[in-house]
Amino acid sequence: TNTSFSTTAPALLNSTSNQLYLHFHTDISVVAAGFHLEYKTVGLTTCPEPVIPANGIKNGDRYMVNEVVSFSCEPGYMLQGHSHMTCMPGTVRRWNYPPPLCIAKCGGTLYDMSNVVLSPGFPGNYPGNLDCTWRIMLPVGYGGCAESWLWISCLEITASNAFVSPLFCTLHGFADIHIFYYFFLLAYELQNCQDPYPFHNGYIINSDFNAGQSITFECFPGYVLVGHHVLTCQHGINRKWNHPFPRCEAPCGYNVTAPNGTIFSPEYPNEYPDSQDCTWLITVPHGHGVYINFTLLQTESHNPTPYLNLTTTLLTINKQQIRIVLRQK
Known part of the structure; x- marks a missing residue:
C-alpha cells in the first residue's frame, strides 16, 4: 500500500489493493478549511503470469499487487534464483525478481531421506571436463540404497559409517564425454545381522x-x-x-600336537553315535611323555560293548607318542 503524508494536495494516488485507509489527525494550534476528495473504483492490472521453470513447480495463482508466488523444483534439481516473487505496484505491473531456474547441479550435499541425483544438465547430455561430488548425509542408524539408470564414463560410490556420526555416502563422477546418469536414493533403517548366539561348545x-x-x-x-x-x-x-x-x-579322532589338551568322545556332551571307529594320535616333543587323566568314562553296558584302547595300560607313559582308539561294534 502506498503511504503519503502531506499538508498540500498530493498527486493522484492509486491503491494497490481493494482497500484504502484514510487517517485525519489535528491538534489544538491550527484550524483550516479541511479537505475535499473524491474517489472512484478502477480496475487493478495484474502482473504477467510468471514463467514456470522447466522441471519446476509454481505455488500461487494470484498475480495482483503485493501477491506472492513461490517456486520449487522436482526431485534431483536445485533452484537457481529466488524462490519467492512479489508483484510490485506501479504504472506497469512487474515482479520484483525474474523467474528462477531448476538445474541439475554438479555435486552438492543432500540431507533428505529419499531424493534423486542427476547428472548436470539432465535429461540432456552433461558437459565435458566435469568433476562432481555428491554427499548424502543421513541420521545415525540409517543407510542408503541407490537404484540407477545410467550410461556414464566414470562413477564411483563410496560409503562409510563411524557408528558415532551420521552415515554418509559420496557419489563421485568425472566426465569426459557427453552422456548422462540418474540415481534414485532411498534411506532405510540399518539392521544388525542375525545374532549368532547360542554358540555351543x-x-x-x-x-x-x-x-x-x-x-x-x-x-x-x-x-x-x-x-x-x-x-x-x-x-x-x-x-x-x-x-x-x-x-x-568333538570329532571322531584327529592328530594332537599341543603340549596340553582335552579329548572328548564324538559329539560330547551328547551321546556318541553308533558305528564309530575313532583314533587320536597324541605327539609331544622328544624327551617328554604323556599323562592321561580320565575325568569321565561311560560306555554301554550291554554286549557287544564299545571299548577304549590305549597302546599301554599305564597312566603315565614314557613315550613320545600315544595312540587312543575308540571302537564301537
Whole structure:
C-alpha cells in the first residue's frame, strides 16, 4: 500500500489493493478549511503470469499487487534464483525478481531421506571436463540404497559409517564425454545381522553385529571348529553374514600336537553315535611323555560293548607318542 503524508494536495494516488485507509489527525494550534476528495473504483492490472521453470513447480495463482508466488523444483534439481516473487505496484505491473531456474547441479550435499541425483544438465547430455561430488548425509542408524539408470564414463560410490556420526555416502563422477546418469536414493533403517548366539561348545569375540563388523569364533578345548573362523556382516538392506555360522564339534579322532589338551568322545556332551571307529594320535616333543587323566568314562553296558584302547595300560607313559582308539561294534 502506498503511504503519503502531506499538508498540500498530493498527486493522484492509486491503491494497490481493494482497500484504502484514510487517517485525519489535528491538534489544538491550527484550524483550516479541511479537505475535499473524491474517489472512484478502477480496475487493478495484474502482473504477467510468471514463467514456470522447466522441471519446476509454481505455488500461487494470484498475480495482483503485493501477491506472492513461490517456486520449487522436482526431485534431483536445485533452484537457481529466488524462490519467492512479489508483484510490485506501479504504472506497469512487474515482479520484483525474474523467474528462477531448476538445474541439475554438479555435486552438492543432500540431507533428505529419499531424493534423486542427476547428472548436470539432465535429461540432456552433461558437459565435458566435469568433476562432481555428491554427499548424502543421513541420521545415525540409517543407510542408503541407490537404484540407477545410467550410461556414464566414470562413477564411483563410496560409503562409510563411524557408528558415532551420521552415515554418509559420496557419489563421485568425472566426465569426459557427453552422456548422462540418474540415481534414485532411498534411506532405510540399518539392521544388525542375525545374532549368532547360542554358540555351543565355544565363544564369540566381538558383540557388534552391525554392517562391516567382523566376529571371531573360538572353540573350547577338545572341540574343533567346522566352518569359517571369522564372519563379517555385509552391507545392504537385508543384513547377512558373509558365511554360515560355524560350529564346534568333538570329532571322531584327529592328530594332537599341543603340549596340553582335552579329548572328548564324538559329539560330547551328547551321546556318541553308533558305528564309530575313532583314533587320536597324541605327539609331544622328544624327551617328554604323556599323562592321561580320565575325568569321565561311560560306555554301554550291554554286549557287544564299545571299548577304549590305549597302546599301554599305564597312566603315565614314557613315550613320545600315544595312540587312543575308540571302537564301537
